[in-house]
Amino acid sequence: MSGSGPFQDKPTIRVDALSVARGGRILFEGLSFTAEPGAYLEIRGGNGAGKTTLLRTLAGYLKPRAGRIAFDNAEDPALKLHFVGHQNGLKPTISVASHLRYWTGLFGGAGDADVAAEKLGLAALLERPARTLSQGQARRLSLSRLVLAPRPIWLLDEPAAALDANGKAMLAAIIDAHRAAGGLVVAAVHEPLGPTPSQTLTVGA
Numbered sequence: 001m002s003g004s005g006p007f008q009d010k011p012t013i014r015v016d017a018l019s020v021a022r023g024g025r026i027l028f029e030g031l032s033f034t035a036e037p038g039a040y041l042e043i044r045g046g047n048g049a050g051k052t053t054l055l056r057t058l059a060g061y062l063k064p065r066a067g068r069i070a071f072d073n074a075e076d077p078a079l080k081l082h083f084v085g086h087q088n089g090l091k092p093t094i095s096v097a098s099h100l101r102y103w104t105g106l107f108g109g110a111g112d113a114d115v116a117a118e119k120l121g122l123a124a125l126l127e128r129p130a131r132t133l134s135q136g137q138a139r140r141l142s143l144s145r146l147v148l149a150p151r152p153i154w155l156l157d158e159p160a161a162a163l164d165a166n167g168k169a170m171l172a173a174i175i176d177a178h179r180a181a182g183g184l185v186v187a188a189v190h191e192p193l194g195p196t197p198s199q200t201l202t203v204g205a
Helices: 051-058 096-106 113-119 135-143 165-180
Strands: 012-022 025-035 040-044 066-072 081-084 153-157 184-188 199-202
Touching: 012 051, 012 184, 025 051, 025 066, 025 199, 040 051, 051 153, 051 184, 096 113, 096 135, 135 165, 165 184
Parallel strands: 040 184, 040 199, 081 153, 153 184
Antiparallel strands: 012 025, 012 066
């Protein structure tokens, strides 16, 4: 299974002495790491430790309290990354096929919606509205944007939530293919996804 071909731009994420707060409470501080092309970083920590907040800060949705985030070899980081949160972000009345077409256009993808549907196990569900999908099927649909519009940086928040064993194997294969193409993955997890991480970060410890 292939997520994309080799990337022309292969960014590196550099984080230095990062401090993040939420609701006036400091979640973590002094966090530093580097994620280079091909890297897979797992972020771990208990509920409320700041895993999601860290991902959202890396994505540029939140401003850090202190510290620095740099994207080497990426002039416009927002156009080089996918953020997939724990919410699937689906429109209940819209079909699977319409979601695939919409995301292809939204993210400027050159991907084939039919090919993506096949890879994600959605080919038999194209005409079904999102509200009729199981939680696992909905998660597969949410993850389809990763292969519809290849971008080198993936920020994933509990991406395996609701996936069965086959779905988890599918996700692991997509991550491995993405890394092989020079992409990098930072994922917040409660348990290992399958691929061997190049680094594990624990927040809120």
